[in-house]
Amino acid sequence: MTELVRMENISKSFGKVQAVQNVxxxxxxxxxxGLLGDNGAGKSTLIKILSGALTATSGQIYFKGQPARIQNTWDAIDLGIETIYQDSALVPQLSITRNLFLGREPVSKNSLLPNRLDKRRMEDEARKLLKEVGISKNIDPNTPITSLSGGERQAIAIARAMFFESDLIILDEPTNNLGVEETQGVLRFVKNARDKGASCIFIAHNIYHVFQVVDRMVILRRGKKVCDVRPSETNIEEVEKVITGILETLPQSAPL
Ligand SMILES: Nc1ncnc2c1ncn2[C@@H]1O[C@H](COP(=O)(O)OP(=O)(O)O)[C@@H](O)[C@H]1O
Ligand SMILES: [Mg+2]
Incomplete structure (x- = not known):
């Protein structure tokens, strides 16, 4: 087992609120x-520190064994960390293609038209990616995001992470507000990403979804890490008890 990322002793406070404490x-x-915890437990704050949306008050991040300085989202993306938020960072007015390449558009190699967007290449790649994430069914890559369903939007965000071959894909409650089919789609994408060699941090309210896909679960309670356990070592009832604090932790938890 090789460690991809290590967030060490991370703390983050907002004024008097200690959102994340020494995690x-x-x-x-x-x-x-899977990163689990009640509302306000600090899940989003923790992953925003990894994705560069927030900086930690203290602590150190290591990526592939090297100390990493992640001060903005581009630092994270450069390292190979892609984050898909609940309402993923897509621009609704722009097309699928433009969203896939947002900020990283390939430019034309044609010397007569230097630095022009390579639209052909973007569209070809977009078509391939749509097929890969399972929403090829005649969706024109020029379709604006506004006319897609929630699940399709998540698929676009995931396709983007796949195209750029991110090493780590962070999903913060990607299945909220999705239908059954769409949710299964997202869960499938997560498994696919792992099959392709990527790693994921998966935040979801629905513990049943978490149990379906994760290799390991980390539970936060009021900003602190209280449990680190594999689904095969526990069950949904126990995990719920740890989330709510009825159980302090689990005997089978790895050292915190
Ligand atoms: N930008 C912010 N300013 C002030 N407090 C914040 C901010 N973001 C989060 N918090 C607080 O930090 C705590 C953890 O929030 P969050 O990380 O969003 O939890 P979760 O994602 O687990 O629901 C909460 O008490 C929340 O109110
Ligand atoms: Mg959150």
Whole structure:
């Protein structure tokens, strides 16, 4: 097992609110880690520190064994960390193609038209990607995001992460507000990403979804890490008890 990322002793406060307190979170290569906890437990804050949307008050991040300085989202993307938020960072007015390449558009090699967007290449790639994530059914890559369903939008965001071959894909409640089919789609994408060698941090309210896909679960309670356990070592009832604090932790939890 090779460690891909290590967030070590991470703390983050907003004024008097200690959102994350001394949390150490590791993700191995080819591993899906579920991050669980009640509303306000600090899940989003923790992953925003990894995706560069927030900077930690203290602590250190290591990526592939090297200390990493992640001060903005581009630093994270450069390292190979892609984040898919609940309402993913897509621009609704723009087409599928433009969204897939947002900020990383290939430019034309044609010397007569230097630095022009390579639209042909973008569209060809977009078509391939749509097929890969299972929404090829005659969707024109020029379709604006506004006319897609929630699940299709998630698929676009995931396709983007896949195209850029991110090593770590972070999904913060990607299945909220999705229908059954769409949710299964997202869960399938997560498994696919792992099959392709990527790692994921998966945040979801629905513990049944988490149990279906993750290799390991980390539970936060009021900003602190309280449990680190594999689904095969526990069950949904126990995990719920730890989330709510009825149980402090689980005997089978790995060292915190
Ligand atoms: N930008 C912010 N400013 C002030 N407090 C915040 C901010 N973001 C989050 N918090 C607080 O930090 C705590 C953890 O929030 P969050 O990380 O969003 O939790 P979760 O994602 O687990 O629901 C909460 O008490 C929340 O109110
Ligand atoms: Mg959150």
């Amino acid at each position: 150490t979170l590791t993700v191995n290569e080819n591993e899906i880690v």
